Amino acid sequence: xxxxxxxxxxxxxxxxxxxxxxxxxxxxxxxxxxxxxxxxxxxxxxxxxxxxxxxxxxxxxxxxxxxxxxxxxxxxxxxxxxxxxxxxxxxxxxxxxxxxxxxxxxxxxxxxxxxxxxxxxxxxxxxxxxxxxxxxxxxxxxxxxxxxxxxxxxxxxxxxxxxxxxxxxxxxxxxxxxxxxxxxxxxxxxxxxxxxxxxxxxxxxxxxxxxxxxxxxxxxxxxxxxxxxxxxxxxxxxxxxxxxxxxxxxxxxxxxxxxxxxxxxxxxxxxxxxxxxxxxxxxxxxxxxxxxxxxxxxxxxxxxxxxxxxxxxxx
Amino acid sequence: xxxxxxxxxxxxxxxxxxxxxxxxxxxxxxxxxxxxxxxxxxxxxxxxxxxxxxxxxxxxxxxxxxxxxxxxxxxxxxxxxxxxxxxxxxxxxxxxxxxxxxxxxxxxxxxxxxxxxxxxxxxxxxxxxxxxxxxxxxxxxxxxxxxxxxxxxxxxxxxxxxxxxxxxxxxxxxxxxxx
Numbered sequence: 001x002x003x004x005x006x007x008x009x010x011x012x013x014x015x016x017x018x019x020x021x022x023x024x025x026x027x028x029x030x031x032x033x034x035x036x037x038x039x040x041x042x043x044x045x046x047x048x049x050x051x052x053x054x055x056x057x058x059x060x061x062x063x064x065x066x067x068x069x070x071x072x073x074x075x076x077x078x079x080x081x082x083x084x085x086x087x088x089x090x091x092x093x094x095x096x097x098x099x100x101x102x103x104x105x106x107x108x109x110x111x112x113x114x115x116x117x118x119x120x121x122x123x124x125x126x127x128x129x130x131x132x133x134x135x136x137x138x139x140x141x142x143x144x145x146x147x148x149x150x151x152x153x154x155x156x157x158x159x160x161x162x163x164x165x166x167x168x169x170x171x172x173x174x175x176x177x178x179x180x181x182x183x184x185x186x187x188x189x190x191x192x193x194x195x196x197x198x199x200x201x202x203x204x205x206x207x208x209x210x211x212x213x214x215x216x217x218x219x220x221x222x223x224x225x226x227x228x229x230x231x232x233x234x235x236x237x238x239x240x241x242x243x244x245x246x247x248x249x250x251x252x253x254x255x256x257x258x259x260x261x262x263x264x265x266x267x268x269x270x271x272x273x274x275x276x277x278x279x280x281x282x283x284x285x286x287x288x289x290x291x292x293x294x295x296x297x298x299x300x301x302x303x304x305x306x307x308x309x310x311x312x313x314x315x
Numbered sequence: 316x317x318x319x320x321x322x323x324x325x326x327x328x329x330x331x332x333x334x335x336x337x338x339x340x341x342x343x344x345x346x347x348x349x350x351x352x353x354x355x356x357x358x359x360x361x362x363x364x365x366x367x368x369x370x371x372x373x374x375x376x377x378x379x380x381x382x383x384x385x386x387x388x389x390x391x392x393x394x395x396x397x398x399x400x401x402x403x404x405x406x407x408x409x410x411x412x413x414x415x416x417x418x419x420x421x422x423x424x425x426x427x428x429x430x431x432x433x434x435x436x437x438x439x440x441x442x443x444x445x446x447x448x449x450x451x452x453x454x455x456x457x458x459x460x461x462x463x464x465x466x467x468x469x470x471x472x473x474x475x476x477x478x479x480x481x482x483x484x485x486x487x488x489x490x491x492x493x494x
Contacts, residue, residue: 001357001358001359001360002356002357002358003356003357003358004354004355004356005354005355005356006352006353006354006355006371007332007335007349007352007353007354008349008352008354008371008419009347009349010347010348010349010419010422011347011348011422011423012413012422012423013413013419013421013422014419017413017414017419019410019413019414019423020410020414078409078410079407079408079409080407080408080409080410080423080427080428080429081406081407081408081427081428082407082408082427084387084404084405084406084407084408084427085407087387087389087405087406087407088386088387088407090387091387091388093385093386093387093388095383095384096383096384096385096386096411097384098384098386098409098411099386099387102386166411169384169415170380170384170411170414170415171380171415171417171484171485172380172414172415172416172417172484173414236483305414308417308419309417309481309483309484310481311354311371311418311480311481312356312358313356313367313478313480313492313494314356314358314359314365314367
């Protein structure tokens with residue numbers, strides 16, 4: 001038997017780490033969604049679909065900026081020293097994933113703003129007439145729009161993978177010590193965004209395309225989760241035990257039921273039937289995908305904080 | 316360049332917590348928190364039981380993940396001895412450093428910034444030992460410079476067996492435990 005006792009009793013540190021509550025998972029989820037939406041919107045621009053009246057590239061950038069702002073508010077609420085938040089932007093720390101992220105987020109807003117010029121909201125058009133001129137200039141430059149699409153996709157992917165790197169760069173938590181956590185968050189963000197856009201898309205072609213794409217993303221996500229687990233199980237003892245938290249431990253019921261079952265398998269079956277015209281498209285499956293993506297972030301953040309190295313000399 | 320660290324003799328430590336109280340008094344540590352603490356580890360089955368009592372704190376790692384993950388540079392290596400410190404006026408309280416520390420040596424100060432052991436740098440700069448070292452009734456703790464081959468801490472490491480805490484985390488901790 002090996003027993004370790006400690007006199008330490010610091011708030012949020014003991015008995016297990018719990019410094020990050022709901023704010024970080026919500027931010028990671030919204031960041032992932034925005035990443036996915038930027039990839040989708042950028043892809044449609046790249047393919048020249050701005051010629052379609054109802055192309056989602058006209059409204060996704062505005063929605064992305066709203067969701068990203070909500071996510072950043074959640075991030076701000078998590079800070080313990082809120083008045084010092086401006087310190088993020090007085091320096092660039094090359095080894096800090098959070099520093100990279102804060103600067104990427106600053107660059108994303110102007111890119112979304114340029115995207116929004118393609119069809120500015122009416123209240124803005126009335127206020128700033130110059131927007132109409134910019135819109136006319138941009139819309140007649142298909143090559144320029146292709147480049148804009150590529151840049152939008154690039155920064156969308158940047159946000160998506162950064163949310164994963166943010167956690168996996170914190171090597172003290174064995175569950176996060178995975179080189180493919182970024183891929184899991186990116187693909188989960190893509191599947192959530194595809195599900196969301198599938199529901200709100202006005203264009204029938206885009207709706208069908210995104211339903212099919214979402215099925216592909218969900219299948220890839222299953223593979224990535226399997227690889228994530230295999231990677232941990234075949235690594236060090238602490239990482240194997242961290243994987244067990246999800247497979248059989250205290251986070252297993254919510255992981256299997258909400259992430260794998262409700263978040264991936266069931267919506268995948270529903271959407272496969274829908275794209276094969278066996279049943280009609282409803283908002284149910286996309287909603288399940290989105291909820292599954294949110295709960296995935298909650299579980300990864302909570303279980304990651306719970307996982308730790310063994311501070312043992314004898315074993 | 317100096318590299319400050321500690322050597323702690325686990326054969327002498329009795330877990331009296333004098334070091335914990337001394338730290339709290341010296342550094343005005345808020346009530347309910349501690350920068351150092353006592354860990355007791357027992358292993359085996361009667362009658363072959365091993366017991367180790369040790370005083371723990373921030374390991375002031377040479378390759379500190381709390382420094383590399385800090386987005387503002389608030390967590391930094393001090394010019395003197397490579398001691399890991401937090402600049403309160405630059406800390407935004409994002410808690411990434413807390414999550415990155417394999418020793419869970421940091422905590423959120425009620426004033427919002429992240430707090431931890433400083434090796435009592437204000438005392439060290441005056442040529443004094445950290446408070447915890449100076450009050451230890453069994454003299455189980457030694458503070459010194461590992462870059463000085465003649466220092467007491469280096470002599471102890473040459474003459475005794477020792478272990479580190481969680482060396483597999485790869486952070487190059489600077490507190491050594493004599494066994």
